[in-house]
Amino acid sequence: MNAFTDVLVVAAVVVLVVxxxxxxxxxxSERRFWLLPLILGVLALRDPQIIDHHHTGLSAALLAAGLLTVLAMGSVWGWTVRLWRDTDGSVLAKGTKATMAAWGGMIAVRIGLYGIGSALHVHQSGSALMLGMAVMLLVRSLVVNWRARMLEPAERTAVAR
Structure with missing residues (x-):
């Protein structure tokens, strides 16, 4: 895929997820939450230009910084989701204003990293953005699922009220 297609795929995923x-x-809990991140990751890693071969060190450093950032942002995003048990015991989830702020922060950081790369004349592939989205979605899902498992059963929640 070319960079424009990568950006369109990421934009569509962002709109869908938000x-x-x-x-x-x-x-x-049985849903395959890892499937979309896996697909995005495979598509991203197939791009031989995910690293700029003219600036290998800088390009790899920017990619690593981006991935570390989305690891942190995916974790933050997972903690901003409101979770609760329904009366039937199932877990419900809904994003909050903090979720939207986490998205805004992630976008600002990505723009900053892109700006740094541009200033250093490093070509940045849309695949790096797609790989970052895959990592962030996977981390967010892991955090939300872990938090959901830690919720008290519905019987105890109902008695505590």
Whole structure:
């Protein structure tokens, strides 16, 4: 895929994920939450230009910085999601204003990293953005699923009220 297509795929995923995140959803612990990140990751890693071969060290450093950043942002994003148990015991989730702020922060950081790369004349592939999205979605899902497992069962929650 070319950079324009990569950016379009990432933009479509962002719109889909944010739209879904901001409404109440029932968490399905059996759902394959890792499938979309896996697909995005494979598509991204197939690009031989994910690293600028004219600036290998700088390009790899920018990619690593981007991936470390999205690891942190995915974790933050996972902690901003509101989780609770429904009366039937299922876990419900909904994004909050902090979730939107985490998205804004992630976008600002990505723009900053892109600006640094541009200033250093490092070619930055759209695949790096796609790989970052894959890592962030996977980390976010891992955090949310872990938090959901830690919720008290519905019986104890109902008694505590």
């Amino acid at each position: 739209q879904r995140q901001m409404r109440v959803q029932r968490l399905d």
